[in-house]
Amino acid sequence: xxxxxxxxxxxxxxSAHYDEALLKRGVGVRxxxxxxxxxxxxxxxxxxxxxxxxxxxxxxxNAMTVKYKxxxxxxxxxxxxxxxxxxxx
Numbered sequence: 001x002x003x004x005x006x007x008x009x010x011x012x013x014x015s016a017h018y019d020e021a022l023l024k025r026g027v028g029v030r031x032x033x034x035x036x037x038x039x040x041x042x043x044x045x046x047x048x049x050x051x052x053x054x055x056x057x058x059x060x061x062n063a064m065t066v067k068y069k070x071x072x073x074x075x076x077x078x079x080x081x082x083x084x085x086x087x088x089x
Contacts, residue, residue, distance in 0.1 A: 005074035010041040012062070017041070026077035032070040040065050044072045 005027050010017040029039045031049050041050040049072055050065040
């Protein structure tokens with residue numbers, strides 16, 4: 001696996017942009033400089049995220065989402081949590 005998250009990723013198994021292996025690894029998203037925890041889908045090249053709206057669901061049981069445009073910065077959570085290398089020599 002690479003250390004670069006994909007350009008587009010979705011948390012819904014029904015989507016063509018769903019990748020279970022990446023989601024298990026843990027992908028975090030910074031949107032406009034703020035780390036978001038309710039991202040359902042993102043696209044870096046187009047600059048948007050879909051955020052879930054509370055616990056609201058539609059009649060099919062899917063989470064209701066709102067699309068926002070801005071700066072999207074995905075990252076892998078396992079890399080972000082890794083300790084920094086010791087720089088003492």
